[in-house]
Amino acid sequence: MSNKLFGLLKQRSFLPYFCTQALGAMNDNVYKNSLLLIVAFIAPQALPVSSDLIINLAAALFILPFFLFSAHAGLLADKLEKSQLIRRVKLLEVVIMSIAAWAIVSQSILVMLLLLFLMGVQSAYFGPVKYALLPQHLKPAQLLQGNALVELGTFLAILLGTLLAGVLIGQSNGALYAAIVVVSLAIFGFIAACFIPKATASNPNIQVKFNPYKQSCRIIKLAKQNRAVFLSILGISWFWFLGATYLTQFPNFAKIYLAAEPEVVSVLLAIFSIGIGLGSILCSKLSGSHIELGLVPIGSIGLTLFGGHLFFAVPELSVDTVQSFSVFMQNSQNWAVMIDLTLIGVFGGLYIVPLYAMVQSRTDESKRAQIIAANNILNALFMVVSAIFAIICLSVLELSIPQLFAILAVINAAVAIYIYYQVPEFTLRLMIWLLSHSLYRVKSSGQQAIPASGGVLLAANHVSYVDALILAGACRRPIRFVMDKRISDMPLLKYFFKHARVIPICPPRYNRATYDTAFELIHQALQNDEVVCIFPEGRLTPDGKLSPFKKGIERILASDPVPVIPVALKGLWGSFFSHKGGHALTKLPSRFWSKVEVEILEPIPAVEVTAAHLQQKIQNLLVDPPSDKLNS
Structure with missing residues (x-):
């Protein structure tokens, strides 16, 4: 278990939210399963309709609000400050569960069914705001850990709520105990919600009207x-x-x-x-x-x-x-x-x-x-x-x-x-993950230098046939790679490069149309605020040394003056995918779990970039000793 993962539970930005979510999920299941067990144990003649009908009706009544109210809930969650909205939703749960306590004790099945519908309404309004709030309170590097804890807490809460309902209803005064528990969980959930830090409205000017069908169609289209x-x-x-x-x-x-x-x-x-x-x-x-x-x-x-x-x-x-x-x-x-x-x-x-x-x-x-x-x-x-x-x-x-x-x-x-x-990105990321956990141990530094949005150009040395995969794994944003057409057309990798939207290029003397098309595709990608990566050497290194950079990068920046980020790949020379000791892919793999480093520098303004200047920047990265962080 990771200390980083459970360390989130010590943070004010996450713990109250986590408790609010878990208590709500537990309460939903204590109440819903208490209703089903009460129906199961009541004599059939005491029920207003058959028990089978009530059980199926209960399932429908709980899920129906998600169709009716989710779209409206999503609009409200974007329009309003989120922590206050959560407190209002949790206060509604306290009111519903207070009435539900009476219904459970009196075993009023029809009232319990109505309240189950209202709990579904409450859950439908809680759903969008609870997940939309996470990216505002957590750093990007914490987002996956936060979701992992939410899923862990949710399913364990569902389990505990289900088991607790069975234990409570099985007691001689089970209905009373269940009534006390659902009210207590609702109150504790509201108290936890009071400690959730503010999360500003994402779109306060949005128009909110209640029209379930039109709103649902609109947000699905969105x-x-x-x-x-x-x-x-x-x-x-x-x-x-x-x-x-x-x-x-x-x-x-x-x-x-x-x-x-x-x-x-x-x-x-x-x-x-x-x-x-x-x-x-x-x-x-x-x-x-x-x-x-x-x-x-x-x-x-x-x-x-x-x-x-x-x-x-x-x-x-x-x-x-x-x-x-x-x-x-x-x-x-x-x-x-x-x-x-x-x-x-x-x-x-x-x-x-x-x-x-x-x-x-x-x-x-x-x-x-x-x-x-x-x-x-x-x-x-x-x-x-x-x-x-x-x-x-x-x-x-x-x-x-x-x-x-x-x-x-x-x-x-x-x-x-x-x-x-x-969405081939999933398959590509699988290849990257397998590569970085079998042949290599990839350590990256400087990823924060890559902006979260906007067009940007990465420039890296070219060592092996898997450079693109290694770089894609080091960048949180999808990358469009400009790649030698001979590499992008290789039988083993052609499918993946094609679906990764690689931009093939070759010297103009071989195919002028491919050469010009590559620059047009680069222009379109940068105009579309994408990340583009080029290998200015234009070929894999034949001797492990940096080859002279070509002038193509200057042509790119003349059309699209975007920031340029130098990247150094270290540790790939001598691998199965490099030309050391013979042509790449023709030797038996001799290295497993070897260290590979991806070192990323801060962006350079386009006006300062020349091919020679960029080459020197990357050369400096390659000759500098690796940082302690990367060797740790």
């Missing part, structure tokens, strides 16, 4: 404007589709296929939730101080593999066997199921945390809450579709629950392939 963000939202929604399906099927899965008593359902829920928490922590540890999108494909691969293996892990038990909690835990035939569910949770954490962080970091602050509201609407839609999908599979097609799990694994693989094909 989310579609950034393709990578929208596909990340679809990826998040797919995860909630998976999660809702697993959680909904746990009771019947335990009863029918594991021949287990009801308390085993709590075991399945616990290991699944704890797995997601562990995955969130692992994601933070593997990512370091930046959002590592390369973990998302790893997460989806794990979801597919262990989701599919769950079909084969179901033990063959005697129909006469009924396993209590202790018997279930001692039966080794059940261990494969528990391991699969734990690892589904772990890989789910690896998958979901970077996606949330990406949506927050890649969205304009003035529209962030609205984009998160669009995410909440689509999450709710996917959860509803998951219920319909399960009904069709289990009731219409008469498939078994293990078969349903196997189908989910196959569909998950298809969804992952579609998203990663549409």
